[in-house]
Each structure stands twice: as structure tokens, then as C-alpha cells.
Amino acid sequence: MNFASDNTAPIAPEILAALGAANEGSAPAYGGDELTARLTSQLEAVFERPCHFALVATGSAANGLALSLASPPYGQVLCHEASHITLEEGGAPEFYTGGAKLAGIPGTQGKLTVDGLQAAIDAHPPLPPHVMPRTVLSLTQATELGTVYTPEELSTLTAWARSQALKVHMDGARFANAVVSTGASAAELSWKAGIDLLSFGATKNGALAAELLLVFDDALAEGLAPRQKRAGHLWSKQRFLAAQLLTYLEDDLWLRLAAHANTQARRLSEGLADLPGVTLEAPTEANEVFVHLPAPLQEALRGAGATFYPWHAPGLAPSETRVRLVTHHATAPEDVEAFLAIAQKSV
Amino acid sequence: MNFASDNTAPIAPEILAALGAANEGSAPAYGGDELTARLTSQLEAVFERPCHFALVATGSAANGLALSLASPPYGQVLCHEASHITLEEGGAPEFYTGGAKLAGIPGTQGKLTVDGLQAAIDAHPPLPPHVMPRTVLSLTQATELGTVYTPEELSTLTAWARSQALKVHMDGARFANAVVSTGASAAELSWKAGIDLLSFGATKNGALAAELLLVFDDALAEGLAPRQKRAGHLWSKQRFLAAQLLTYLEDDLWLRLAAHANTQARRLSEGLADLPGVTLEAPTEANEVFVHLPAPLQEALRGAGATFYPWHAPGLAPSETRVRLVTHHATAPEDVEAFLAIAQKSV
Amino acid sequence: MNFASDNTAPIAPEILAALGAANEGSAPAYGGDELTARLTSQLEAVFERPCHFALVATGSAANGLALSLASPPYGQVLCHEASHITLEEGGAPEFYTGGAKLAGIPGTQGKLTVDGLQAAIDAHPPLPPHVMPRTVLSLTQATELGTVYTPEELSTLTAWARSQALKVHMDGARFANAVVSTGASAAELSWKAGIDLLSFGATKNGALAAELLLVFDDALAEGLAPRQKRAGHLWSKQRFLAAQLLTYLEDDLWLRLAAHANTQARRLSEGLADLPGVTLEAPTEANEVFVHLPAPLQEALRGAGATFYPWHAPGLAPSETRVRLVTHHATAPEDVEAFLAIAQKSV
Amino acid sequence: MNFASDNTAPIAPEILAALGAANEGSAPAYGGDELTARLTSQLEAVFERPCHFALVATGSAANGLALSLASPPYGQVLCHEASHITLEEGGAPEFYTGGAKLAGIPGTQGKLTVDGLQAAIDAHPPLPPHVMPRTVLSLTQATELGTVYTPEELSTLTAWARSQALKVHMDGARFANAVVSTGASAAELSWKAGIDLLSFGATKNGALAAELLLVFDDALAEGLAPRQKRAGHLWSKQRFLAAQLLTYLEDDLWLRLAAHANTQARRLSEGLADLPGVTLEAPTEANEVFVHLPAPLQEALRGAGATFYPWHAPGLAPSETRVRLVTHHATAPEDVEAFLAIAQKSV
Numbered sequence A, B, C, D: 001m002n003f004a005s006d007n008t009a010p011i012a013p014e015i016l017a018a019l020g021a022a023n024e025g026s027a028p029a030y031g032g033d034e035l036t037a038r039l040t041s042q043l044e045a046v047f048e049r050p051c052h053f054a055l056v057a058t059g060s061a062a063n064g065l066a067l068s069l070a071s072p073p074y075g076q077v078l079c080h081e082a083s084h085i086t087l088e089e090g091g092a093p094e095f096y097t098g099g100a101k102l103a104g105i106p107g108t109q110g111k112l113t114v115d116g117l118q119a120a121i122d123a124h125p126p127l128p129p130h131v132m133p134r135t136v137l138s139l140t141q142a143t144e145l146g147t148v149y150t151p152e153e154l155s156t157l158t159a160w161a162r163s164q165a166l167k168v169h170m171d172g173a174r175f176a177n178a179v180v181s182t183g184a185s186a187a188e189l190s191w192k193a194g195i196d197l198l199s200f201g202a203t204k205n206g207a208l209a210a211e212l213l214l215v216f217d218d219a220l221a222e223g224l225a226p227r228q229k230r231a232g233h234l235w236s237k238q239r240f241l242a243a244q245l246l247t248y249l250e251d252d253l254w255l256r257l258a259a260h261a262n263t264q265a266r267r268l269s270e271g272l273a274d275l276p277g278v279t280l281e282a283p284t285e286a287n288e289v290f291v292h293l294p295a296p297l298q299e300a301l302r303g304a305g306a307t308f309y310p311w312h313a314p315g316l317a318p319s320e321t322r323v324r325l326v327t328h329h330a331t332a333p334e335d336v337e338a339f340l341a342i343a344q345k346s347v
Helices: A012-023 A036-047 A061-071 A092-096 A115-125 A150-163 A175-182 A222-228 A239-273 A295-303 A331-347 B013-019 B034-047 B059-070 B091-099 B114-123 B151-163 B177-182 B219-230 B237-273 B296-305 B333-346 C015-020 C034-047 C058-069 C092-097 C115-122 C151-163 C175-183 C222-230 C240-275 C295-303 C333-346 D013-022 D033-046 D057-070 D091-095 D114-122 D151-162 D175-182 D224-230 D239-275 D297-304 D333-346
Strands: A052-056 A076-080 A100-103 A134-140 A167-172 A197-201 A210-215 A286-292 A322-326 B052-057 B076-080 B101-105 B133-141 B166-170 B197-201 B209-217 B288-292 B322-326 C051-057 C075-081 C101-105 C132-140 C167-172 C197-203 C211-215 C288-292 C322-326 D054-057 D074-082 D103-104 D134-141 D165-173 D197-201 D212-213 D288-293 D320-325
Touching: A012 A239, A012 C015, A036 A052, A036 A210, A036 A239, A052 A222, A052 A239, A061 A092, A061 A134, A061 A167, A061 A197, A061 A210, A061 A222, A061 A322, A076 A167, A076 C115, A092 A100, A092 C222, A100 A322, A100 B101, A115 A150, A115 A222, A134 A150, A134 C034, A150 A167, A167 A175, A167 A322, A175 A239, A175 D151, A197 D224, A222 C092, A239 A322, A239 A331, A286 C075, A295 A331, B013 B197, B013 B237, B013 D013, B034 B052, B034 B209, B034 B237, B052 B059, B052 B219, B059 B076, B059 B091, B059 B166, B059 B197, B059 B219, B091 B101, B091 C295, B091 D074, B091 D224, B114 B151, B133 B151, B151 B166, B166 B177, B166 C092, B166 D033, B177 B197, B177 B237, B177 D239, B209 B219, B209 D297, B219 D091, B237 B288, B237 B333, B296 B333, C051 C058, C051 C222, C051 C240, C058 C132, C058 C197, C058 C211, C058 C222, C075 D151, C092 C101, C101 C115, C101 D103, C115 D165, C132 C151, C167 C175, C167 C288, C175 C197, C175 C240, C175 C295, C197 D074, C240 C322, C288 C295, C295 C333, D033 D054, D033 D212, D033 D239, D054 D057, D054 D224, D057 D091, D057 D134, D057 D165, D057 D197, D057 D224, D057 D239, D091 D103, D103 D114, D134 D151, D151 D165, D165 D175, D175 D197, D175 D239, D239 D333, D297 D333
Parallel strands: A076 A100, A076 A134, A134 A167, A167 A197, B076 B101, B076 B133, B133 B166, B166 B197, C075 C101, C075 C132, C132 C167, C167 C197, D074 D103, D074 D134, D134 D165, D165 D197
Antiparallel strands: A052 A210, A197 A210, A286 A322, B052 B209, B197 B209, B288 B322, C051 C211, C197 C211, C288 C322, D054 D212, D197 D212, D288 D320
């Protein structure tokens, strides 16, 4: 009953097998290999257009690179005050951009709104060159509270961003979960909704370590390859990154893996929501459940072997009862049922 | 009736004269000159101990250098949410530190408190290496709302900082005004109160362009000279920075200039506070008055030729009536009286 | 007959199998897993002492991190003028250090000497703060010309470095090949010879993507974890890096793989050296052969399907006949023999 | 008899007077003042076109800012191996650019040539993304050996640079001396000869501390103001920088000051060149004399009170007899004659 994180999950068997299959003889280094070429086509099919991309091993690298393309070092990146990029990436965006500022903006249930963004600017209006110019809007999809932006919500936000001359980045560490949740296509949730750069995660959803940075705006892509290289994120044996992602995208594997995770989270959420004393912090729209569990209930669950973390974040009232439950592609439905059974017995 | 900023002020005549006096023949470049040597002694007298220092032309340079000595690039600098270093220095601290994050903390009347600081940490607890470690506390003296920390308040804050392994920086762009306001000595308001690095301003208080970065902690001073040089802030003809500061500190000129500015601000503040519809945003303890003036009153004053700015900052409720009035070493008392006379007539 | 690069090689079967074996159920993320714990012990055994380490996917990341620990941003890193860190890492050292300068120093057959280093300093003597202080000596082992430093040579260089207050980094992308070549132990070729930080490569020698940064100097390790994180080089599923390296080091697999590569290179070198018109650029002491092949011979070999690159580098006279032949853990002896047979026929 | 450096010189009386004249009452801060506006027009007249500019206090700041506009952080700046930017600015270019590499290129008598530049590229050909792309050519005018590029030489170099997609920066710390020396106009020695960015010095030629960064390429100017601010190089009381430069440029003061310095250097050079055992290192075309003086002669001169430095630089053969003699706007002709008289007596 491990609901600690999707980072604790194993590799999906299909992806592990793909690594073995890729291990045949020599292959050109640094992306000159055949699998990378095939991935290029596959991405074009999934996103319904050609795009620039880089393959890296971590989400922090993808996000850092993306922001370094979208903002000069003297810019401000607008993001949710609870966003991973500003709270938990150890300063990667600041490092990659060379000193940009991440401006955390409040927003309920993990989501930014045009009103919230505009209010933050009004409270500290542009004053060049004293006030760092706002240069980027970064959105997390699915959000840090397990909710999901609809294509319409995204379009509203990106239209506002464009009116402010901001580029738009999406941290899609759980993009697959959002695609499954909304039923929209990958294109509809990204460039068709005004996203310029997408960090498209696979590691949390079944890969060994593989993330894609997709750049939809040609002008932003110029520095992509040299910045990836200088960050030490260009793999010599890139075929083994390409193999993971190719398999991930082929035959909708990525969507099936995410659908499983989402289903388990929804089941957890529904099973808990009816219990007395239990309240959801936010609707469960992807693979994370943010929920208040009374202390005795937490104790009972942990006593029975369940693993999960308490949750604190800027913008949320201090609370000892809030926890996060994360499901993933390999979460066993029996674990979910066992967890709920204990919960029902223990309230 | 120019109350726009102490940056609009002229050079104090004594300091201008000192530049002429320093212009005799050749002098060794880059700080090897005699005036720099004399300044070393003078600083030791004023601060009651030897200290490391650098002479630079702007406060942003002094602050940026200070923070680059006190924090690694992966650290967080705790500062007031309305502090100049995070709002209006164009990202200088981020540039100088190589990517540190400035964490804005709320605090009433421009002042940080231990409770406020601790609450910010509790809302986002340390989690290495994901959460950037807090490395520095930066305090502004006088504050961005014209208030002043007492030595006792500083000691409380720096004791807490030390318990958290934080270095303490003071942005003393208006340090002279704070010294005059509290009646404490320069030492009592700095290293004796636990300050490790002090940006000691002179430009707003009568210099042409001259700021001192003082480093009281020997271990922090190691990178001072090379960082100053690589930032392009080592003057070849340093004698002309030293001359300004030497004259500034000799015969208490700095205190006399600041006392004049403080007196004018207090007079303004007292004269306005009694008027109907006028309320102070914060007590006037240095050379800045933050005050709410009804719109018709503002109009009347501006119509009569007065210059001043509206004031907005994170942490302050949006308001169209809040303005900032700044006095300085050369503010004419007649201007203050004229301003108050118009105000009295216009309410 | 692919002698283009050891980066084109596949994964060693033992290491691929280890990835599958590591894929059992959940595991704590970010290095809290059991395999990382076991690797800690294994490293202590191989290096005969405990050491700080970080697991990353590329050599550029390991080198960049190492130099960022060893040098402030205003320092100079002394390295061979043909070293990979200054020529072919896209500026990774400059990025990670925040702007240090890499000073390329000449040296025959890829090796630096005390005389060469001292001469470079004498030609541009220290002049603080104008001249950036020399802070690090970085050595490549095996060198960029396929030669190997003996423990005695290393000790001589590191003793000089210590006399200049320099930290010493070793770029050991081909460290295994050097260990096999010298017959010295891992400890004798690193910390016992005065090395402070070692980039210990595995990718070129059979791993999928796995490099170790080892830090032998406790004081230098302080920033290791936060710098790794902010660079996006902390894997969530670190068990899959640890699994590669654990298997690499267990049962001397790393030495067996390197021995195979070295043997093939030596065979190539010996087979070519006797041919008329063929001369070695440097002795073949690891897994790279730098050799002058007359143009018709090159043509014949390429015509028969052999792959290899011409070689140019600062410090080498311009030449159209110089090529590099690289062997690796999976180089087929039959390919070597076939290559030599064609060469013999074609001269 | 101080020939140590033009950095030891005093302020020209006209410029000192201008500071006093500028000190009348309040003036808008940060460049909103009237003197800055007048300087804008004056620059347009001198350079025969409008241009973007920033006022700063040091040449290192001007150079660092210029390079940060012209190169991404992953680029290489081609410059003479003895250039000030790579040898003696403490890493300012690396800091400002965020990690660009300065590639020192040999060239006789302080000058770069197309052949020398092309040879350096051929020795280490482009290989993206491994080899950092060459992005900028930086030329020093007058050069570090006291020679001067003619407009024709500049045009040849900048045409080549353009063919390589390089931007061209000129470090004009002694630009005035070059203008006087060549008889060309400011425009002919800068943008008309293909220069994109010019660091136009005044400090060495009579200012207190004032340098101009001129940007002739509109596209490069975008980041100028925010980068100047974040570097702490935007003066609040900018009128006092503008006043210096306005006076410097009015009535050809800058040319008269430089002409005086050049004349004294030529006299020194001619007077020494005929002495037995004395040889010039390079022709004296500006205000610096690089000359070999036998040790006894140096001793005699120093014994008589003369001040000057020995000179070493990469690209020059090690020599104990090479010295640098620098003249400036305030060098007394009697000092020159006295120096020569002693020299003649002492050989």
C-alpha cells in the first residue's frame, strides 16, 4: 500500500523490454541513431505537427532548459505559488536561466487564473529597468493539487499571456494523466491551447528515466541543443532514451498507463470522500488525491503498512490532517481496496 | 517642493569639494592610494573595529556583492516582501549570487519578525536537496516603509538567524538615517547587533555616487575583491570614491546630513498627520513619509508644483491614496512649510 | 569494423540484466533505495576508503559538478589544451562553475607536466584581483591522446598543485582503462596520488548511462547534493543508476571490460605500427589509437566498411593523415583482425 | 616621471568643473535628467548617427555588458591572446555573459588578422553542440601593444567576422587615442568599419570615472537597460556621469586630451629608439610605449624617480628587459624630457 509517490514506481515491462531490444550492436552517439529518428516521426504523429525536442533524464532538466529558452536571465517567470519549479527543484530554473526570478502567484485548487495573475502585476507594476520584466507564464498540468486545466482554461490563460508578451511553458510531469482526464488530445492540451514549450514527462508514468522537452515555437528552439549540451544532458547513448519514449508513445501505451493510475486515484478518492471526518482538499482529476484524514485514521492506515506523506504548501492553510496519496501505472487495485477497507474500519 | 526621491538630490558641498582636493597629480590606481588608506582607519574608528570593505558606486552593487559572499547559488535569501533587493534591483541579487532565490516574507510596517520568518519556513519546511536551503536573512535599515529597527529588534532577529545557520545582511541604503533616528552607534546597529555584512549607503545622503560594502565576518570576505573586480565595480581611480566617503564620515558629516533629512520628514509627517482624512501608513522614523492623502489634496499639492509618487507594494492593500514623500540632506525647510501650508489650505 | 567511438557501444549484458533485476516493485526515490546503499559499501571497498559521491548520467555533468565544487566562479582551471572539458563539452564547466575560465596548457602526448604548468603561470603571473586566481588542476586519465599517467606522474603533478593551493580534479571518463593499463589500484590512481575529485566513467565502458562523481575531500563535498539537484541530475528512480554501477564494480566487471578494450587497441596499434608509411601519434596505453594513416590506406579501409574519424586538436600539427581508432568492451577481435588484414593488403 | 598607467592620472579640469556645474538642485534619477538628454544629441553628432548607449563607471563593466548582449552564454568570444578582457578583467566577461568562453588568438604587435583567426578555427573546427559556437569577435583599439588598427584593417576583419556570423565588439578603452592616431573619424573607426558594439572609454583620458557602451545594432540593444541595472551599473545620480561625458565630447576636448598623450608617447618612443641597446617591441601609435631597456638603464631611470612597469603577456617571448611606458592627458612634457635626458646619460 505504497502511495508515497509515482517516483517510487518500477519501469513498465514494455519499456524495460525496449531497452533490451535497443541494445543491438553499435549505434551513432548523441542522437544520430535510428530510434531517435523514429521518435521524431512518432512525436509528429502524436502532436499533429513537427516540433523541436530534447531528450533528458529528469523533469527538472526539462523545466530548467525550457525556462532558459523562454526567458532572459533578467526576467520573471509567473507560476503558481505551490508549483514544483519554484518549491522543489532546488533552484534549477534559476540555475538554467542564469538568475531569473520565479514569482509565485496564489490560485485555488492549484490553478492559476487571469484575475490572480493580473492582481499580482497590479500589486507590483512594471517599472523598467528596476522591476524585472515578466517574461514567462509556467503552468503545471496536472496541477500540484491533482486538478487539471481544461483546454478552455488553458486558452484563456495563454491569450492573457500573449497580451502581456509572455511565453507560455507547461510543466507536464503528469501530462499523460491530464490527457486521459480531459479526453482532449495531446495537441489540444498543448500548442493548440497556446503552449510554447512543454515538459512532457514519462518517468512518473512508467519510464526508467525519460522526459521530453518539446518546443513548438521555432524562434525559441535556437538555443536548445547547445543549452542541453552545456548542462550535461545530452546522452552519448541517446538510443536508450529514445527507446523508452518511442515505446511509451507507441500503441497508446502512455495513455493506458496513465488511465490505470487515474482510475486508482479516483477509486481512492471516492472511497474516502464519503467517510465521516474526511474531506478532499481538491477534486481528484489525475493520479493524486489530496485529502484530510483525521489523525487516528492516518495512524491506523500507517499501522497497517500504508505509506503516504503529509502535505504542506504555500497557499494552503497549515494543517496536520492533509495528506497526499499518489497512484501510478503499477498501483495494484488490491492495494487500493485494502487501503479503503482499513479506512472504513478505522473511522 | 520635490519629495520624489533622495536620488534626485545634489552632492553635498563638502563632498564635491573633496573631489577637487583629491585631484592633485598622480595616485596609484585600484585602491593603492592614500585616501583609501585613510578611509580604512576612519572606518575602524566609526565602527569601532577593523573590517573588510569594498567601495562601489551603487547600492545594488553593494547588495549584490554582499549576497554573493553570504549565499551559495543554491540558497534562499529571506527578506521582506517589499524589500528593494527583491522588487526593484532588476534581479541584481540573482545575478551576483548566480541564481539564489529571494523569498519575500510579510511583516507589518516594513519590518520582519521572528514569528513571520518562522511561519514562512513552517509553510515550506526544509527538504534537502529539493527545497533550496535558507542561507541569508537580509534586513533593510531604515525599512522600505520608513521605519527603523532598534538594536534590540535587530539582536532578536539575528539570534534567530544564527539558530537557523543564516548569515545576516543589512541593506543600509539609509543607514545614516537609522543611526540618527535610534541614537545608537554605527557599531550598535550593525555588528554588535549580529549583522555580518552591511551595505552602507552614502549616495542618497549627499555623495555623488559612493557606497560601502562592509564585511564583519572574516570568512565571508575571501571572495570580496575578486567578485568586485569581475562585476566591473573596482574603480581604477578609486581615490575619488574614497574621497567622498572619507569626507562623508569625517566630523560626523554623514550624521548631520541625515539628521537634516530626518527632521524635515518628521516635520512633514507631523504637519500632515493632524489633517482630516490624512492617515500615516507607518510611523515616520527616518527620511520617508508614507501617508494616505485624499485625491483632491494630492491634486492641489501637485497643482502647486509639488512632486511625489504614489506607492504600491506587495503586502500593502491596493490604495490610490497612498503616497511616499522623501526628504534629503538638501531639502529646504521652506519647501516643507510651503507644502504643509498648501495641504492645510486644501483639506 | 566500427572504431568511431566507445560511445557507440551497446550495454554490457550483465549491466542490462541488472536493470531488470532492479525493477522489482517500489523503491524509495532520490537515492533512498537499497541499491544506492549497497553501492556506498562497494565504492568503499574499491577505493579503500569512504567517499562522497553523486550518480549522474553523463561525463559532462560529473565534470561540471566537480569543477563547481572545486572552484569559485572567479577561478581558473588549468587543463591540457586538448582536454575534453575545454574543447568538447559545450561549455559545461563554465556553466556549472558560473563563469570560471579554463586555461588550456600545452603538453606532449596529451600529458601535462610541472614545467609546462609553471611556464604558463610565469607567462601571466598572478595579479589579484585583475588576473583570475588559479584554483584547480584538471587531469584526464586516460588522456585525450590515449596515454596514461602513472601514479608517480600524478603524485608529482598533485604535489605541485598543492604548492600552488590548487585542488585537483581527474576526468576519468576512461579511468577503468587507465587502471588496467597501469596495474595500479583505483586508490593508487586517485586519492593516494593526490586527486581530490574524480569523474569516474562507466558509460563508455559498458553502462547504459552512468557516471560517478567521487569527492575525496570532505570540505569540497558540502555543495554536492544541492548542486546536483539544481542541475537536474538527481534521478527520481536512482536505483537504476545504482544498479548499473553496482554491477559494474562487482566481481571486477569494470576491469574485465576495460581489459578487453585495451587489448583490442593494443592489437590494432601493434598491427599498424609496422606498416610502411604508418606512424603512431602517441603510444597506445588505453583503448584509443592515434595514428597517421596515408590517405590511400584510409580510403581502402573505409571502402571495406571501417568506421573511424580524422583527428585534430590544439597542440597537434595540422595533418590530414591523423585518425583516431577507438575500441571498447564489445569490440569484436575479428573486426580488429579484419581491419589489420585490409591494412596490410592496402599499403 | 610617472609612466605607470593612465589610470593614475587626475581628472581633466574641464571635467571636474562640469561636475560642479551639474550640481544644481534636484534632477530626475536614473537617466531622466537633462544632461543625459543632451549627451544623446552630442553622441549622435560625434558618431554621425543615433545609437543606443549606457553610461557606466568602468571599462570592465562596459566590456562585460557588451559581450553579454552579443553572445549567448554558450558562445565563444574570439579575442587577442593578450587582450585585457581575457587576461586582466578578473573574469568579468565570463560573469556578464553567464559563462561564455574567451578564446585567445595569437597575432603580432597586438593585432589580430584574418589568417590568424581562421587558423584557430581550423585547428578546432565547429562541431555543434560539442564545440561552443564562435559568436563574437572582440578587437582592442588602441591594442594592448600600443598599435592601432586602421579603418581598412578593421573592415577586413569585420567582413570576415560577418562571413562567420560573428558580432563584432571593440574594446575602446583608448579609442580616443586611436582616433587621433589614425586621423579617421569616430564613425569611421567604429560602425562604418563594421563594429556592432563599442566600449568607448573616457576614464583613462581625463574623466573621473565614465565609460560609454555604444550599441550600433538595434537588435543587440534589447537587453541593454535590464542588464545594466542587474549588474548594479545604473547610477541613481546619472547626471554626474552624463556631465563628464558631455564635456568630454564637447569642443573636441577628448581629442585634445588624447592628442597630448599621444604626442608625449611619440616623443618618448623616438627619444628612446635611437639609444644603443634599446629596441621597440611594437611601433608607438597611441599613448603606450613598449620597449626593451637594458637592465642598467632601467635601474638608472628608477633611481632617478621614474615609475614604470615591466611587461609580460602571452604571445610575447619571456624577457626581463621589456617595459611599458604610458602617457596621458596630464603627462608633463618636462617629465618626458627629463626621462629622456637620464636615459641618454645612462646608456
